[in-house]
Amino acid sequence: MRENSIDAIVRRIGPSARVTVLTGAGVSAASGVPTFRGKDGLWKSYAAERLATPEAFASDPRLVWEWYDWRRTLISRCRPNGAHRTLALWGRRYEGFRLITQNVDGLDEKAGSEGVIRFHGSIWEVFCLDGCARSPRRWVLDEAPLGHIPPSCPWCGGLVRPGVVWFGEGIDPEVLRRADAALDCDLFLAVGTSALVYPAAGLVDAARRRGAFTVEINREATPATGRVDLAVQGGAEEVLGLLERRLGGRE
Secondary structure (H helix, E strand, C coil), X not given: CHHHHHHHHHCCCXXXXXXXXXXXXXXXXCCCXXXXXXXXXXXXXXXXXXXXXXXXXXXXXXXXXXXXXXXXXXXXXXXXXXXXXXXXXXXHHCCCEEEEECCCCCHHHHHCCCCXXXXXXXXXXXXXXXXXXXXXXXXXXXXXXXCCCCCECCCCCCXXXXXXXXXXXXXXXXXXXXXXXXXXCCEEEEECCCCCCCCHHHHHHHHHHCCCEEEXXXXXXXXXXXXCCEEEXXXXXXXXXXXXXXXXXXX
16 A cells, blocks of 8 residues: 555656645654654643743743743754655755745755745744844844843844744745745645644645645644545655655656
C-alpha cells in the first residue's frame, strides 16, 4: 500500500508540474523543535494557547517574552532535518514548486528554501508596537537568549513584539494573497499538519476544489484525512525521503 501511494505521488511530480507543499509542526519536530501540543505545549505550567495571544501580551509582555526567549533559544540549537532539505531541493529543481509553512522556526530557510510563504510569521522577526516612523516594518532579532527582556525598539525605545500570528489574529493580507496563488497547482501535499488551526487547515480543501490532487502525509489521522485524495501514514522525513529517492533515480 505504501509503495502504491509513493508511485501515485511520484507520477504527478515532473519538471513542469505545479507542486505546492504545506508544512506543519510535524516537519520540524524531528529537528527537536517543541510543538504546541502535549507536554511540549507547557512552559512553567502555562499552556501555549494562554501565552500566544494578544491579550496575554497586553497583560504581561515580560512573561510572554520570557516564553518566546525560551523557545527561540531552543530553536537556535536545532538544525534542518531531511524533510527540510528535500523541500529545499525540490524548490531548486521544480520551477512550479511553492512552499507554505505554518512553522515559525526558520528551518526551511536554513535548509536553503527561498520564497517561503510563512503563514504564521517568524519567531526571529519583531516589530515596534508604537509603530514609530523610524523603524522598519519588521526586522530580524536573532539574539538568543536575549540580553534584555522584554526587548525594546532600538529607534524609539518602545515595546516590540514577536513577528508571529497569535491565536485570534488574522493572517497578513499579502501572505494570504501569495498562499491563495499557490493553491492553483496540480499537486498539493499537506505534510506534518494537525489540520486543526484555521485558516491554514482549509488550504488543502481549497486546493482540491481548484482541481489539485491532494495528499496528506502524517504519522496519525487528522480531520483532513478523509477529505484528501490520498493519505500516507508516516513521518515527514521518512516519506519525503522515499519520494526524493524515487524522483532522483528517475532523472
